[in-house]
Amino acid sequence: DTAVSQTPKYLVTQMGNDKSIKCEQNLGHDTMYWYKQDSKKFLKIMFSYNNKELIINETVPNRFSPKSPDKAHLNLHINSLELGDSAVYFCASSQTQNNEQFFGPGTRLTVL
Amino acid sequence: AQSVTQPDIHITVSEGASLELRCNYSYGATPYLFWYVQSPGQGLQLLLKYFSGDTLVQGIKGFEAEFKRSQSSFNLRKPSVHWSDAAEYFCAVGAQGGSEKLVFGKGTKLTVNP
Numbered sequence: 001d002t003a004v005s006q007t008p009k010y011l012v013t014q015m016g017n018d019k020s021i022k023c024e025q026n027l028g029h030d031t032m033y034w035y036k037q038d039s040k041k042f043l044k045i046m047f048s049y050n051n052k053e054l055i056i057n058e059t060v061p062n063r064f065s066p067k068s069p070d071k072a073h074l075n076l077h078i079n080s081l082e083l084g085d086s087a088v089y090f091c092a093s094s095q096t097q098n099n100e101q102f103f104g105p106g107t108r109l110t111v112l
Numbered sequence: 113a114q115s116v117t118q119p120d121i122h123i124t125v126s127e128g129a130s131l132e133l134r135c136n137y138s139y140g141a142t143p144y145l146f147w148y149v150q151s152p153g154q155g156l157q158l159l160l161k162y163f164s165g166d167t168l169v170q171g172i173k174g175f176e177a178e179f180k181r182s183q184s185s186f187n188l189r190k191p192s193v194h195w196s197d198a199a200e201y202f203c204a205v206g207a208q209g210g211s212e213k214l215v216f217g218k219g220t221k222l223t224v225n226p
Contacts, residue, residue, distance in 0.1 A: 033213070041150075041200055041221075045213040056213050090155060099144045099206035101214055103156040 003027050004104035006091050012110045013081055020077045021107045023091030030096050031055075032074035034066060037088040037106070049074055050096060078109075086111045114139040114205045118217035125193050126225045133188040133220050135203030144206040145186040146214065147177055151199045159201075162186060173197070198224045 004025045013019055025032065033056075034046040048056035049068040063079040078085060091104040115138040125131055137143055144163055148156040160171025167179040177188045186203060200221050204214040 041219045043156075043202065043216040043219075045215075048213060058213075092156075099214060100146070100158065100161055102158070103148075105155040 004091055004093055004102050006089075006104040006107050008107060009105065010108050010110075012112065014112055015081055015083060017081050018077070018079045019081060019109070020075055021089055021091075021109070023074045023076070023104055025072055025091075025093040025102070025104075027093055027102060028095075029093040029102075030071050031094045032068065032071075033092040033094075033101065034074065034076050035090040035092060035103075037090060039087070043090070047074075047076075081109075081111045083111050085109060114143060114207060114215045116203050116205050116215055116217035118201075118203055118220050120220045121218070122221045122223065124223040124225060127195050128192050131188075131190045131193045131197070131222070133201050133203075133222070135186045135188065135217060136184050137186060137203070137205045138184065139205055139207070141207070142181075145177075145179060146204040146206070147171065147175070147186075147188045148202045148204060148216075149173075149199050150202065150219075156202065159188070193222075193224055195224045195226065198222055 007022045031050045033048045037043045046060050047066040052068045065077045068074045088106045088108050090106050092101040094101040117136045146161045147159040150156050159175050160169050162169050162179045200219045202219045203217040206214045
């Protein structure tokens with residue numbers, strides 16, 4: 001039983017393209033997150049949604065747009081991809097009032 | 113705002129030796145503290161967490177960590193390292209109250225020699 005799943009696992013695309021990454025959790029959590037891990041393994045929060053409402057929006061280019069259709073899903077759409085967007089993107093979820101976050105397996109995005 | 117420092121970028125130990133990974137945090141109140149492990153090409157797995165109570169917490173895979181408020185530290189320890197422990201280890205701090213971001217340290221890469 002996969003707790004937090006992401007698709008796709010790998011994504012290779014050209015500069016300027018638009019792509020989406022999907023995340024689903026079956027833990028019944030009401031808070032979901034997107035993190036970016038760069039080539040030096042540094043993990044940084046991008047967005048957080050609680051009950052489909054955006055609550056954390058770090059300094060992220062407008063080209064990145066999260067969408068939460070329901071509590072169990074949080075998707076990340078990226079417009080006009082740039083070389084610097086190449087990274088591993090992790091989705092995570094937690095129960096409100098409890099910061100224990102469960103991470104998905106990651107999506108490795110490579111922009112050529 | 114909270115912050116985390118992991119002073120050691122890379123540590124190498126021999127299999128069977130003891131291990132201590134250092135973590136120092138900065139936060140104005142009592143934090144939530146976590147250690148995560150990331151094996152190559154994998155996601156992050158929670159090793160252990162501290163919310164309150166006993167300052168020595170036990171985790172999975174034989175790991176433990178001790179919260180020392182006076183030193184703002186949450187060091188991870190294991191008495192005898194196995195080759196399968198080779199991975200990247202991340203300390204993270206969160207704010208009490210939930211629905212807050214975790215702030216991660218930059219990680220410590222552990223290499224285990226046979």
